[in-house]
Amino acid sequence: MNLQPYAVNQSQMIGTFEPDQILRGRVLEILPDRTALVQLGAERMVARVGVIVPPLKIGQDYLFQIRQNTNPLLAKVIDRRSPGTDQPAGSVVDDVRTAFNLKNDSVTRQIIQAFLDHGDSLSRHSVLAARALLGGGAGALKDIPVIRWMLNRGLPMTPAFFQTAKNQINAPTLSTQLTDLKNALNQLTHQTPPTQSLKAALDKLAAIKGTPPLSLAAGLVGQSKAAALLKSFLKEQDPGLQLSDVKQAAFVKFLRSPMTVPDTAVMLNKIGSSLQPEAFIGSFRGYIAAHSGETVLQNVLNGTGSPGLLFNVLKQVGFDYEHSLGILLENGNPAETGSIKEKLLTVMQDVKTPNEIRKMSAQAVQRITGEQIQMASSDPLVAQFLLQLPVPFQKEIRNATVYWEGKKNGQGTIDPDYCTILFSLDLKYLKKTLVGMRVQNRSVTLTVQNDFSDLGPLLKKGRPILAEQLEALNYHLVSFVQTKKLDDRLIAKLARPLAVSNYTLDVKI
Numbered sequence: 001m002n003l004q005p006y007a008v009n010q011s012q013m014i015g016t017f018e019p020d021q022i023l024r025g026r027v028l029e030i031l032p033d034r035t036a037l038v039q040l041g042a043e044r045m046v047a048r049v050g051v052i053v054p055p056l057k058i059g060q061d062y063l064f065q066i067r068q069n070t071n072p073l074l075a076k077v078i079d080r081r082s083p084g085t086d087q088p089a090g091s092v093v094d095d096v097r098t099a100f101n102l103k104n105d106s107v108t109r110q111i112i113q114a115f116l117d118h119g120d121s122l123s124r125h126s127v128l129a130a131r132a133l134l135g136g137g138a139g140a141l142k143d144i145p146v147i148r149w150m151l152n153r154g155l156p157m158t159p160a161f162f163q164t165a166k167n168q169i170n171a172p173t174l175s176t177q178l179t180d181l182k183n184a185l186n187q188l189t190h191q192t193p194p195t196q197s198l199k200a201a202l203d204k205l206a207a208i209k210g211t212p213p214l215s216l217a218a219g220l221v222g223q224s225k226a227a228a229l230l231k232s233f234l235k236e237q238d239p240g241l242q243l244s245d246v247k248q249a250a251f252v253k254f255l256r257s258p259m260t261v262p263d264t265a266v267m268l269n270k271i272g273s274s275l276q277p278e279a280f281i282g283s284f285r286g287y288i289a290a291h292s293g294e295t296v297l298q299n300v301l302n303g304t305g306s307p308g309l310l311f312n313v314l315k316q317v318g319f320d321y322e323h324s325l326g327i328l329l330e331n332g333n334p335a336e337t338g339s340i341k342e343k344l345l346t347v348m349q350d351v352k353t354p355n356e357i358r359k360m361s362a363q364a365v366q367r368i369t370g371e372q373i374q375m376a377s378s379d380p381l382v383a384q385f386l387l388q389l390p391v392p393f394q395k396e397i398r399n400a401t402v403y404w405e406g407k408k409n410g411q412g413t414i415d416p417d418y419c420t421i422l423f424s425l426d427l428k429y430l431k432k433t434l435v436g437m438r439v440q441n442r443s444v445t446l447t448v449q450n451d452f453s454d455l456g457p458l459l460k461k462g463r464p465i466l467a468e469q470l471e472a473l474n475y476h477l478v479s480f481v482q483t484k485k486l487d488d489r490l491i492a493k494l495a496r497p498l499a500v501s502n503y504t505l506d507v508k509i
Contacts, residue, residue, distance in 0.1 A: 010337055021066045021123050022078065022096055024116045027056045039119075063095055078418060092116060100124040104487055107131060114144045120151065121181040129157035145169060167363060168370030174317070175390035175399040177364045178202060178340070185355055194350040195357065198343040205316050205340065206392050207274075209308040214281050217288045226255055226288065233287045238273055247271040313389055318342060319372055341368050382407060383414045387496070390423075399426050401494045417442050425492045442475050448482045449490075455482045 028044070036056055037044065056062070056077075063078040078095050093112045098295040102108055102124065111130050115122050130147040134140040146165045147157075155161045171177065176492040182202045185195055218226035230251055234241055247270065254267035264277035314320065318341025344361040347353050375385040384405045391400040406419035421437040446466075447454055459480055467477040 018121075018123060019066055021121045022099060023064050023066075023121045024061060024092070024119060024456045025064050026061050027058050030056070030058055054382045063092060065099065082104065094291045095121060100127060102127060107134060110141055111144060111147070118148060120148060124149055126157075133157060133159065133162050155373065164369050164373075167366040169372075171363060171367055173388050173390075173399045174364065174371060175388070175397050177360070177367055178205070178390050179397050181357070181360045181364060184360060188354070188357070192350055192352045194343070195353055198340070198347050198361070201316070201338070201340045201343045205313070205390065206397055208309065208312045208316060208392050208396060210312070212285075212311055213259065213315065214285050214288075215257075216311045217285050218255060218259065221288055221292055223255055227251060229288055230255070230284070231293055232291075233284055234271070234273065237275060237283075241271065241273065260490070309391070310389070313391055316340060317390065318344075318368060319375070341365060344368075394428065396428070398428075400424065403494055422490060422494060424491070429453075432486060432491075434486060434494075436490070439475070443478045444470055444475050445479045446477070446481075447479075449486050450482060451484050451486050454484070 026039045027036050028039055031037060059375060064075045065078050066075050073227065080101060093109050093116070096102075096112050096116070097104060097108065100122075102112075108127065108131055109125055111134070115127075129150075130144070133147065134143055141168065146162065146169055149169060150157060150161060150190070152163045155165065172180075182199065185191075185199045188195060191199070212220070221229070250267050250270040254263060257263040259281070261277045261281065264280055268275055268280065316339060318339030321339050321341045344365045347361045348358050348365065350358070371387055374387055382405060385403075387402045387404075389400045389402065390397045392398075401424040403420075403422040404419065405421075407415045418441070419437075419438070419439045421435075423437070423440075424436040425433045425435075427433055430450055431452040432450070436447045436449070438445045448459065459482055463477070463480045466480065470477050
């Protein structure tokens with residue numbers, strides 16, 4: 001059988017499958033011209049069918065094995081049944097086991113069955129790696145979802161990543177872990193420098209405001225405009241400043257840095273400016289806001305919008321810790337980001353810190369790392385992430401969950417015209433609240449789910465403001481309503497770690 005996409009770029013499909021992989025598929029409909037609608041793994045495809053004896057049947061499950069990772073892809077049907085006979089129980093698992101030459105033990109069989117039941121692709125290597133990580137204990141089978149999550153995220157099948165994945169799936173939310181850790185630190189009778197530093201970072205998280213850092217402000221207006229604003233700002237501050245090629249290079253390096261106080265000091269020193277770094281950061285951020293040219297953008301830059309708050313939370317927790325550390329080391333600045341993740345790692349290595357605090361810190365680090373992994377899409381055609389954030393709300397740290405899925409265009413960048421967003425909050429007075437947002441061709445539909453309070457008057461009051469702000473960003477608000485029943489399916493989707501995308505593709509087989 002030939003697998004050849006015609007609704008997406010062919011090169012995007014190459015690499016999504018590997019030779020000898022096996023997927024379970026079901027024929028949904030027989031179409032004209034020797035084609036069929038097939039559910040193959042997690043994808044729905046239009047298949048061009050070769051000569052198969054017996055012919056494919058509607059509603060029948062088959063095993064498809066990838067033969068060549070070429071363009072078009074080649075696959076074959078694995079089927080031991082004789083014409084007119086029913087498939088005996090368990091023979092699908094036996095077909096996979098035989099094709100991969102695997103041992104016939106209970107754990108191996110259940111791994112194969114779980115993968116097939118969920119539409120995952122199977123390879124001999126993945127089954128053997130899963131078998132090695134699960135071992136043979138009584139509790140091994142409950143960790144099969146952990147293995148599936150690792151493979152779907154493209155993670156190395158190593159014990160270290162296995163522990164991170166188990167923590168991501170089974171441990172409490174990050175907000176709960178950080179709150180418990182903060183309470184435990186408050187009860188310590190003797191604080192060490194690392195625990196004091198961690199406690200200060202956690203206190204800072206609860207007090208975060210919405211004013212964006214300078215790096216976000218510059219990113220929102222774009223690098224070209226930020227560079228032009230930087231030059232005009234410095235001209236105003238220091239009219240006698242001469243911009244040589246060396247100074248131009250310093251500008252570029254600064255705009256690509258995290259724009260912290262050390263980064264600012266280096267830039268100001270190279271251009272020969274006497275401005276103080278702290279004062280420069282605040283003044284330049286205000287200058288960007290005043291000259292951004294858009295009211296909505298000005299609101300964000302001045303701290304009255306949520307993007308700055310979410311960005312500051314991500315920064316403070318340490319979601320960009322490794323990236324920022326690399327930039328700091330490259331620029332020759334002290335390797336310190338000030339994030340919670342950095343402080344947690346320091347506490348873990350401090351022998352004077354009580355073991356229970358070190359253990360809680362290690363679990364929190366694993367959780368943050370797991371959330372970072374969730375931000376990487378496992379599908380080359382879809383930008384997708386699921387993220388749980390500890391968000392400051394009324395002097396408490398509350399849990400917020402964000403699911404985002406959108407398409408990528410032919411260049412691999414995000415398509416701003418289409419996306420689906422789910423946002424879940426556990427609020428003190430409104431309790432569980434879900435916000436669903438769907439964007440199609442820049443038309444926005446918003447649905448608020450809450451079964452505790454009637455939010456109708458509040459939504460009606462806020463709709464004109466929301467519509468105006470969306471119009472400023474070239475989006476059109478079509479609907480903004482509340483449903484008074486929570487969708488259990490969406491709650492479950494937000495509660496479990498992200499698996500493979502269910503985005504539908506049209507392809508030829």
